[in-house]
Amino acid sequence: MAEINSEPAEQSIYNRINVLKAFDETKSGVKGLVDSGLSKIPTIFINEEYMLERNNNIHNQKSGSSTNNGGIPIIDLTGVDNDPNLRREIVKKVGEACEKWGFFQIINHGIPVTTLDEMMDGIRRFHEQDKEAKKEFYSRDITRKVYYNSNFDLYLAEATNWRDSLNCVMAPRGPFPQQLPAICRDIFIEYSNKVMKLGHTLLELFSEALGLNRSYLEDIGCGEGLFMIGNYYPPCPEPDLTLGINSHTDCGFFTILLQDQIGGLQVRHQNQWLDVNFIHGALIVNLADMMQLISNDKFISVHHRVLTNTKGPRVSAASFFRTHLPPENASRLYGPIKELISQENPPLYRELLLKTSC
Ligand code: OGA
Ligand code: NI
Numbered sequence: 032m033a034e035i036n037s038e039p040a041e042q043s044i045y046n047r048i049n050v051l052k053a054f055d056e057t058k059s060g061v062k063g064l065v066d067s068g069l070s071k072i073p074t075i076f077i078n079e080e081y082m083l084e085r086n087n088n089i090h091n092q093k094s095g096s097s098t099n100n101g102g103i104p105i106i107d108l109t110g111v112d113n114d115p116n117l118r119r120e121i122v123k124k125v126g127e128a129c130e131k132w133g134f135f136q137i138i139n140h141g142i143p144v145t146t147l148d149e150m151m152d153g154i155r156r157f158h159e160q161d162k163e164a165k166k167e168f169y170s171r172d173i174t175r176k177v178y179y180n181s182n183f184d185l186y187l188a189e190a191t192n193w194r195d196s197l198n199c200v201m202a203p204r205g206p207f208p209q210q211l212p213a214i215c216r217d218i219f220i221e222y223s224n225k226v227m228k229l230g231h232t233l234l235e236l237f238s239e240a241l242g243l244n245r246s247y248l249e250d251i252g253c254g255e256g257l258f259m260i261g262n263y264y265p266p267c268p269e270p271d272l273t274l275g276i277n278s279h280t281d282c283g284f285f286t287i288l289l290q291d292q293i294g295g296l297q298v299r300h301q302n303q304w305l306d307v308n309f310i311h312g313a314l315i316v317n318l319a320d321m322m323q324l325i326s327n328d329k330f331i332s333v334h335h336r337v338l339t340n341t342k343g344p345r346v347s348a349a350s351f352f353r354t355h356l357p358p359e360n361a362s363r364l365y366g367p368i369k370e371l372i373s374q375e376n377p378p379l380y381r382e383l384l385l386k387t388s389c
Contacts, residue, residue, distance in 0.1 A: 050075050051185055058169035059162045060181035060195035062344075065265040066162075076273040078190035085271055101305030103298065104128040104135040105313070111232060125233075126240030129326075133318045133333035134298045136310055141232075142225045144312040150222040151291050153215030154261035154346045157197050160214055168197070168212060176206035192276050193339045197261040202227060203355060205257075215261070223259055226287055226350045230254055233285065233316060234352075241326060243370060251325075252363060253284045256353040264295070266343035275337030275345065281319035283353030288315040293345035299334040307335075321354070324380045327367035360385050 054075065057063050064073070106124045110117030128135035157165070157179075170178035171185075181195045182188065197215075199206065201223040211219050234254050238247040248254070264275040275295055290296055296307040296315070307315060323332040337345070354360045366382030 047075060048186070051191070054181075054191075055171075055185060058166040060158075060179075060263075061193050062158055062195055062263060062265045063162055065267075070268050072193075072267065072269045072273055075191040076193060078273050078277070080190075081274055081277075082272060100136065100308045100310075101298070101300070103132060103300075103305065103307060105310070106135055106137050107139050108137050108141070108232075109139040111236070122236055122239045125236045129237065129240060129318055129322075129330040131331075132298075132300065133323075133331040134300075134307070134315070134335070136307070136313045136315050138310065138313045140229055140314055142222075142229060142314070146218075146222055146225060147289055147312065147314075149218045150289060150348050151346050153218035153222075154197065154263065154348060155344070157212055157215045157261060158195060158263035158344075158346075164214075176200045176204075177210050177212070188277070190273065190277070193267050193273050194262055194264045194275050194337070196263070199223075199259045199261075200257075200356070201259050201350075202257040203255055203359075219259070219261075222348065223257060223350070226259075227254075227257055229314070230257070230285075230287060230350070230352050233287075237285070237322070237330070241329065241368070241371060243368070247368075247370075248284075248325075251365075251368075252355055253322075253325075254352060255355045256283070256351075258283075258351040258353055260349045260351070262345075262347045262349065264293075264337060264339060264343055264345040264347075266341055267339035268341065270339040270341055273339055275339045278334045278336040280332045280334055281317060281349075281351060282321065283319045283351045284322045284325075285316060285318050285352050287350040287352075288317065289348040289350075290315065291346045293340060293343055295338040295340055295345055296347075297336055297338065304336075319351070319353075321365060324383075325365060325368050327371050327376065327379050329371065354385050 104124065106121060108121060111121050165179060168179040171180055172178060177199050179197045182191050185191060199219060208216055208220060231249060231254050234248040235245045238245055267273060290309060292309045294309055297304040298307055318330050318332050320332045322330050364382040364384055367378040367380055372378050
């Protein structure tokens with residue numbers, strides 16, 4: 032890959048695009064780079080903002096790491112379907128977590144740990160298979176049901192992220208089974224069915240925590256779209272210079288995230304980055320922008336990111352609950368829920384029409 036460090040600004044922007052194109056055309060992602068053997072990361076991955084932050088932290092003696100899940104709530108869903116007292120407690124905890132954190136972990140959520148482990152294995156198998164077999168899935172055509180690529184925003188982002196992704200539109204109108212890669216087909220179908228069901232339980236809990244009837248969020252279409260990404264973060268030779276994924280918020284209603292034991296996920300809370308610890312068998316839930324909008328800021332969509340590491344690879348499965356697909360979504364307006372609005376609590380957002388699936 033061309034080195035672009037020492038060139039004048041204009042020239043290096045031009046070159047960056049060429050380097051990005053060359054990287055894209057390998058159709059082998061970051062994993063392909065790592066497999067070719069490198070001790071330094073290519074310049075396109077260098078994240079100046081992150082380097083600056085690290086530098087400042089060293090000088091201020093501050094550390095972003097934490098133990099004990101950083102205080103991020105861990106909620107036990109035992110009894111949610113059959114014990115009204117426990118359910119009331121759970122709704123209360125979910126409500127507090129959504130208002131203060133926008134992020135929590137759930138245990139005893141009903142998805143067997145064997146399913147979770149198999150899902151992690153399936154994603155790993157896909158990314159670690161022969162690169163020629165992977166290439167047929169490589170695409171930036173977001174109208175496809177199933178596609179693999181590295182950095183969905185490759186040509187727009189300031190710094191390229193150290194990760195590859197297998198993307199699947201699972202609902203509505205999911206892929207035909209044969210469109211999914213055979214190497215992880217069965218577990219993707221099994222996991223997505225179970226995550227969809229759990230997502231519906233969570234929507235009930237969110238509805239109740241907002242003081243709405245149980246089916247409210249489901250009825251307005253918050254459980255219709257499911258977009259699933261199998262992420263692969265290869266080991267990185269220079270983890271202080273780049274990120275697995277930059278700080279961002281998710282754009283749909285909420286996300287159910289499964290991570291492996293490597294760690295690296297961080298959430299922004301009260302001006303600090305906190306580590307989200309690995310808990311075997313747990314799932315992470317985070318609220319996304321559309322939930323903040325419809326709840327009129329009662330629930331929050333918070334920034335999070337993933338650090339890289341030398342020991343990896345790290346694997347994760349992100350399941351995004353989002354609106355219906357085009358063209359159906361074009362007939363739906365989303366704004367602050369009327370029942371949550373009053374004179375003291377006026378709407379903070381206008382109603383909006385979503386042109387793409389978000
Ligand atoms: C995402 C995301 C975190 C992770 O894909 O939006 O935040 O652990 N992923 O992979
Ligand atoms: Ni995210």
